[in-house]
Amino acid sequence: MASSLELFGFGPQGWGHQLLLAGLMTLAVSASAFFFGIACGTLGAWGKSSHALLPRLAADVYTTVVRGVPDLLVIYLFYFGGSTAVSAIAHAFGAEGFWGLNGFLVGMLAVGLVSGAYETEVLRGAYLAIPRGEIEAAKAAGMGRWLMLHRIIAPRLLRFALPGMGNVWQQVLKESALVSVTGLVEIMRQTQIGAGSTRQPFAFYIVGFLLYLVLTTLSGFLLHAAERHSARSERRPA
């Protein structure tokens, strides 16, 4: 017990600092990907509910392809494809050698794009759940498009979309482990490094399990609280 305290503690021999930083990195890359995913999902939901053919087709292709292909493949596409593009640009400006795309950026874009496909359906479903009468009432009250969006549609949308968005967040949190293939030092990569240099893979992977469980459980509690908060107008007084 003392040895594992030393191994995972914050002392000079301990991995505590690195693991804590890795946990923060997982959170940072997941959060960026999640918000990028919301942006993609908003575009996708707009495209799917559009009456014009082109946006609808584009949104359909986006969700079908991204949901039918492994996430790891999408990460490779961004990692290698992005690096090739960046190198080409760098060479055009006279730089030499290999220019890689930052692992954080790859993770944010790739995981975000994938989560955006799921977010599309979440947001579309939530938009359809808004009672038409409320939108008509807003129009009748003389609200402009923008005012209606931020006073009526956005708050109602968020309330209906929250449970689905919570699921997407938990998924993003776990998927961020795949970004370790780009060398970004988040929980997965850090436990791999620790496992390799101490020859105690089992202990390190178990600690990795615990870190992810803490993150998913905490976010579960927060999401639950947020859902209760957003539904407070619909609760009956006791």
Added chain:
Amino acid sequence: MIDTDFLAETLLKLLGGLPITLELSTISILAGVVLAVLLALLRQASRVGGLFVRAYVFVLRGTPLLLQIFLVYYGLGQFPLIRHSILWPFLREPWWCAILALTLNTAAYGSEIVRGGLAAVPTGAVEAARVAGMSRWTMYRRIILPLAFRQALPAYGNEWVIMVKSTSLASIVTLMEVTGQAYAIISETYRAMEVFLCAGAIYLTLTFLLTRAIGALEHRLTPYLRRPETTLGGLA
């Protein structure tokens, strides 16, 4: 502009990885269903069993699959006890480790889906079976499990599609399935886009066929939801 020779060559190489992808998918899906049903039944059976299953589901659904694969492949070998056991010839092989991790993972998600299916079995059907004098085993085999399966099929279909995509993680423990082949070709040629298109096409075909098969099975299992065929024509 489009290098068709390269695309054809890439597609051929990627298809070389298809057998492993198919093996990993079918074996882990089938073993996963069996384990999921057992877990769901255990959860109903007793308090201790229920607690165990809930803990199992909590841990497996709260952590990334990649970490689970690493724990099985690299973590278990740390212990001399395991290295000297009869399981070692299996746990030494990345193929078996991938199968084990994928099965344990999908069983956790599956047991929740099966639980939903079991909960949807009407009490009346169970009571009728009991009144007809069926034994517990017959009742499960003839009434409860078929009804639960039919109820759970749409949700389970989504899980199977996810599993087919998840087999790509086996490439990180050196298995050369489709994604493993894709990685090798990309790091050799740096033509990420073309390789992605070919590999993506293979996975899309697989998931498309799978969803179609599930849809057909669902159609077969729900004759009561179909509109009656009006073959009588003029008579009706």
